[in-house]
Each structure stands twice: as C-alpha cells, then as structure tokens.
Amino acid sequence: MRNFIFFIRRFFNLILFLALEIICVILIEHTNTLQGNDIVSSANTVSGIVYKKQSDVVYYFGLRKMNDSLLNENSLLRQKIDRLQSIDVLKDSLVHTKTASADTTTHIVKYADYLYRTARVVNNSTNANDNYITINRGSKDGIGKNMAVISGTGVVGRVEHVSAHFASILSVLSTKQRISAKLKNGTNGFVIWDEKSPDILTMIDVPQEVTLKRGDSVFTNNFSLYFPPDILIGTVVKTQAVKKNGLLLIYLQSSTNFHNLQYVYVIENKMAGEKKQLEDSSAKK
Amino acid sequence: MNVYLKNILRFCIIILLQVLILNKITLRWWNEPSGFPIFIPYVYPLFILLLPFETSVWALLIMGFLLGVSIDSFMNTAGMHAFATILLAYLRTNVLSALLPRNLSEYAGQQPSIKSMGWMPFLVYSSFLIVLHHLVFFTIELWNFSNIGFLMLKVLASSVTSMLFIIVYLLLFTRQSTSRI
Numbered sequence: 314m315r316n317f318i319f320f321i322r323r324f325f326n327l328i329l330f331l332a333l334e335i336i337c338v339i340l341i342e343h344t345n346t347l348q349g350n351d352i353v354s355s356a357n358t359v360s361g362i363v364y365k366k367q368s369d370v371v372y373y374f375g376l377r378k379m380n381d382s383l384l385n386e387n388s389l390l391r392q393k394i395d396r397l398q399s400i401d402v403l404k405d406s407l408v409h410t411k412t413a414s415a416d417t418t419t420h421i422v423k424y425a426d427y428l429y430r431t432a433r434v435v436n437n438s439t440n441a442n443d444n445y446i447t448i449n450r451g452s453k454d455g456i457g458k459n460m461a462v463i464s465g466t467g468v469v470g471r472v473e474h475v476s477a478h479f480a481s482i483l484s485v486l487s488t489k490q491r492i493s494a495k496l497k498n499g500t501n502g503f504v505i506w507d508e509k510s511p512d513i514l515t516m517i518d519v520p521q522e523v524t525l526k527r528g529d530s531v532f533t534n535n536f537s538l539y540f541p542p543d544i545l546i547g548t549v550v551k552t553q554a555v556k557k558n559g560l561l562l563i564y565l566q567s568s569t570n571f572h573n574l575q576y577v578y579v580i581e582n583k584m585a586g587e588k589k590q591l592e593d594s595s596a597k598k
Numbered sequence: 599m600n601v602y603l604k605n606i607l608r609f610c611i612i613i614l615l616q617v618l619i620l621n622k623i624t625l626r627w628w629n630e631p632s633g634f635p636i637f638i639p640y641v642y643p644l645f646i647l648l649l650p651f652e653t654s655v656w657a658l659l660i661m662g663f664l665l666g667v668s669i670d671s672f673m674n675t676a677g678m679h680a681f682a683t684i685l686l687a688y689l690r691t692n693v694l695s696a697l698l699p700r701n702l703s704e705y706a707g708q709q710p711s712i713k714s715m716g717w718m719p720f721l722v723y724s725s726f727l728i729v730l731h732h733l734v735f736f737t738i739e740l741w742n743f744s745n746i747g748f749l750m751l752k753v754l755a756s757s758v759t760s761m762l763f764i765i766v767y768l769l770l771f772t773r774q775s776t777s778r779i
Binding site: 325326329330333334336337338339340341343344359360363364367438439440441442443445481509510511 | 614617618621624635636637638655656659660662663666670671672673674675676677678680681684685688738739740
C-alpha cells in the first residue's frame with residue numbers, strides 16, 4: 314500500500330496528464346458520431362451569449378449589404394409568385410385543402426409541409442474542417458435537431474446542437490455531411506466539400522454522359538429528409554472526369570456566401586418523422 | 599498587481615482576443631483557388647507560456663485543460679484544442695529547464711518573458727511549443743494522412759503567423775523601461 318501511494322505521488326503529474334488527455338479523446342470521439350455532444354459546443358449558453366454580444370456590435374456594419382440581399386430575395390420571390398399565378402396549377406397540400414378542380418390531370422400533390430423560421434447568425438466560421446454557424450434561436454423557439462437551414466440565396470446546412478436559446482448549425486462546408494442534389498436535367502448526385510476553399514463545393518456520383526455548361530445550377534432533390542426540393546446549392550465552375558470509377562466530378566461555386574451570412578431560415582419538415590419511420594421499417598425487412 | 603488576478607485577467611483577454619478577433623480573419627498566404635491551405639493564427643497557448651516559472655505541473659495541466667475546453671466550446675471542436683494545449687502544458691517545464699542556465703526554483707516570482715530570459719531563449723521556447731501545439735492540433739483536426747505535405751504546409755504557415763502575432767502581443771502588453779529615451 315505504501316508503495317502504491319509512493320508510486321502515485323511520484324508519477325502524479327504523468328497520471329494527471331494521461332487522464333486529461335483521455336478525457337479529451339473521449340470528447341473528440343463522442344463528437345465524431347453524428348449526433349455529437351452538446352456540452353462542448355457553441356450552442357452552450359456562455360459562448361452563445363458572448364457571440365450574441367459581439368454580433369450586436371458588428372450587426373450595424375452590414376445593414377446596407379443586408380438590405381440589398383433582402384431586396385434581391387424579394388424580387389426573386391415575386392417572380393416565383395408571378396410564375397405560379399400564370400400557370401395556375403392546383404397545388405393541394407394533403408394537410409389543408411381538398412379543393413376539386415375541373416382540370417385534374419395537371420394537379421400536383423405535395424405531401425411535404427414545410428415550416429420556415431427566421432434566425433440571426435451570431436457566429437460563423439469558414440476556416441475549420443467542420444464549420445459551424447451559431448444562431449440566436451433554440452429549442453424554446455421550436456428549433457430541433459437535424460432541421461435544414463437555408464439562406465436567401467441557397468443551402469446553408471443542418472442543425473446539430475440545440476440549447477434553450479441558441480443552436481449550432483453544421484454548415485455544408487464540412488466533411489461530415491453530404492447533400493443529395495440534382496442537375497438541371499434531373500441527374501442525381503451528392504454534394505460534398507473537399508475542405509480546401511470555402512467557396513467551392515464538389516458534386517460526385519454523376520455519370521459522364523451528362524452535358525454541362527459553366528454556370529448551370531445545381532439544386533437539392535426530393536430525396537432529402539430535411540431539405541425541401543429545388544433549393545439552389547451552387548453553379549457549375551468546371552468538371553473533371555474521374556478515371557477510377559468512370560464518373561464525373563463537378564466543382565460548384567457555392568450559392569451562399571458563407572463569409573457574410575447574417576440571416577438564415579430554419580426549415581422544419583413536418584412530414585420528416587413519418588417518412589423516416591416508413592423508410593426505416595422497410596429497411597428492416 | 600496580484601499574480602492570480604493578473605493571470606485570470608490575461609486568461610479572459612486572451613480567450614476574447616482569440617475568439618472574437620483572430621478567429622474572424624481567414625488567412626491564406628497567396629491567393630490560389632486550391633492547394634494552399636487556409637488557416638487561423640492560434641495565439642491562446644501564450645497564456646500557458648506566460649505563467650510564472652514556479653507554477654507546478656499539475657496546475658499547468660489543469661489550466662491547460664480549462665483553456666483548451668473553453669476555446670473548444672467556442673469553436674465547436676470538442677477536445678481537439680484541449681488535447682494539444684495539455685500536451686503543451688505538460689512539456690513546458692521540461693523545455694524551460696533545458697533552456698535556462700539556472701534551476702527553475704531560483705527564478706521565484708518571475709514569469710517567462712523577453713526581459714527575464716532574453717530574446718533568443720524566449721523565441722526558441724515559445725516557437726518550439728507553438729509548433730508542437732499546431733502540429734498536434736492540425737493532425738487531429740485533419741486526421742487524414744494521405745496528404746502529409748498539405749498538413750505540414752498548414753502547420754508551418756500557421757505557426758509562423760501565430761509567432762508573429764505572439765511577438766506583437768508581447769511588444770504591446772509588456773511594460774517598457776522608460777529609461778531608454
């Protein structure tokens with residue numbers, strides 16, 4: 314026993330060092346699973362408040378730019394409304410309406426019902442391997458894990474940690490997530506980030522037969538559980554054939570400017586739970 | 599000023615400096631679309647480097663852990679900064695006693711600085727530990743050994759920039775002797 318105590322006293326520093334390092338490794342391991350840990354994240358209250366204070370100060374410097382972007386978005390939305398009104402498609406969502414129309418051949422049934430919430434960005438990073446964005450809304454405002462996040466111009470990311478008043482978003486600029494995407498002609502693929510430049514995304518798993526021009530748009534597709542379809546992800550910069558698997562690699566200019574993100578929309582898909590349950594139950598069989 | 603108060607203040611200042619200012623600047627040494635890595639200068643290990651000489655190793659380790667975890671919680675990196683900082687805190691005493699001519703206990707009441715150590719030993723001391731810290735941190739962060747050149751370039755560029763910032767910090771925040779005019 315005395316020897317044991319002597320041993321501990323002699324190597325106390327080394328033991329403490331190893332113990333602390335093991336705690337760190339456990340924390341890192343815990344985060345690398347998809348759900349992540351909520352303790353050491355910028356959604357926790359102290360860092361959330363610090364970031365909010367800073368954002369309150371910096372907020373005023375970006376007002377002019379933000380006005381412009383809101384105007385642009387408004388004009389885009391107006392164009393969309395005009396288009397929908399002129400085609401006059403009967404859009405009956407399953408949840409609310411059961412209107413009948415004379416022309417039943419062209420009707421579109423939308424099974425998804427999306428809820429949009431606005432949020433202000435209080436912290437933003439573009440230079441790490443997995444980039445996170447902190448917003449000033451949390452579980453009290455109805456934000457939940459895995460909700461999709463978009464900006465006025467395109468896809469931003471997915472909510473990963475939530476606290477009462479803040480949430481942190483894993484942005485598209487991350488090696489941990491991929492987004493299913495489609496080209497203009499309907500070819501599906503995945504969009505990932507190759508951790509080099511915060512403006513360039515890559516799209517993989519596209520067959521080489523497709524013809525593309527520089528500037529073609531890439532949108533989200535209907536496969537995603539959380540993202541609504543037809544949200545802009547980026548525009549094609551250049552393509553490159555991969556010899557190994559005969560597929561095409563497409564470099565995209567990200568449509569969201571991650572450097573000066575100020576407001577985002579958090580999207581709740583009310584049908585996500587049902588869809589996931591169905592897919593899981595069929596996957597089990 | 600009391601040593602404890604001074605260091606608690608420095609802890610807060612360095613964390614705020616790192617999180618609110620340095621994390622916002624994304625550096626890249628020349629503007630090439632891909633190839634040259636982007637990085638942030640990490641100045642916060644300076645807090646551990648500047649603790650008084652006679653601080654015992656266990657206190658250094660605990661403070662390294664606290665510092666690392668607070669930086670981690672701001673940057674969503676859960677444990678990566680803490681891992682690197684604890685290693686730095688553990689090795690600090692060994693590096694100091696290797697560099698200084700006398701025993702560490704003879705420097706009671708002083709802290710490592712350019713004035714107490716001289717330019718050359720202090721630069722060797724801080725740059726060695728900073729490079730080590732960056733190497734460990736970026737290795738854990740990237741965790742991908744297929745591209746070692748990229749990793750090394752990132753470590754090198756980042757630690758040179760961090761050292762520049764550290765020197766600027768020291769020149770700004772150390773009391774100059776007034777007799778030089």
